[in-house]
Amino acid sequence: MKHRQGRSPLQLLIHELGKFGLVGGVCYAIDFLVSNLCHTLLGMGPLSAKTISTVIAATFSYIGNRQWSFNHRARTGLRREYTLFFILNVVGLVIALGCLGFARYVLDLRGVLAFNLFGNVLGTGLGTVFRFWAYKKWVFLHPDDPKAAPRADLPTELPARVPEHAGRI
Template sequence: MDDGSRRSRWQLLAHEMAKFGVVGGFCYLVDVLVSNLCHGVLGIGWLSAKTVSTIVAATCAYIGNRHWSFTHRARTGLRREYTLFVILNAIGLGIALACLGIARYVLDLNSVLAFNLAGNVVGTGLGTIFRFWAYKRWVFLHPDDPKAVLHAETDARRGQRLPEPVGRL
């Protein structure tokens, strides 16, 4: 691999991370607001409040990531992408719930601060690292990925026009 293609790959990674970060920042605010509304105002338990907030934030994240962060990547079908997205977000939710469960049931912490630190800082942070890696690996594929090529060929045989990427990298 020459220096030019290596530099280009790093630039693409930085570009994707920046967009993922913007979408993630917005969805993080949604997650924190909804989880605190559910727990602090509605009195819903820690794990249930985090589950509701993650579902709302993940839906926002899918829309933002599919249509902006990873718009230049291959499209392999809404059903396939969204199914994988839901599964990977369930794993991310599991990471956040594990952090909350340890804080609440192992460390016996029960303050709003502990709820936010365990679930919305540590849990969401670890889950975000996992999700960025997993989305790139399985959901929003590089156009040269064999699965993306297979889906593009199938769509072409069906006479479906593939969407053009929005914007340049």
């Protein structure tokens, strides 16, 4: 079954995962660097450092995902999208903080390695899986979803092959 973008559901999923992964990689680097800067250099507690880094990375993530990863999906309004995006990122943050808090306060692992392993690898990884699923389901809707507003700026058919210059940063 082909979608109106001329791609099968599997091709569309792979396309979205690739873009989501690139945006996520940049945002992961931001999250990792800011959390370590706050925790190790500024002496902030691990949960505070992770919260600040996640808020900064999530802001970049929203812009990248809205403008690039899911730009072919329907728009339902900035207020609705950003509110849901914010709520879902809070859930993702709770997942990361849960992993980090468990390591710190239950297992009593206090080193930088434990901070990064539980907060920046395991917690962020689990939160990312949740966010990808949730963004597709609630934030960046399929154009056929009843809540999706038609977008006049999108063609009804997307090219089967993306031009060479498309998506370059």
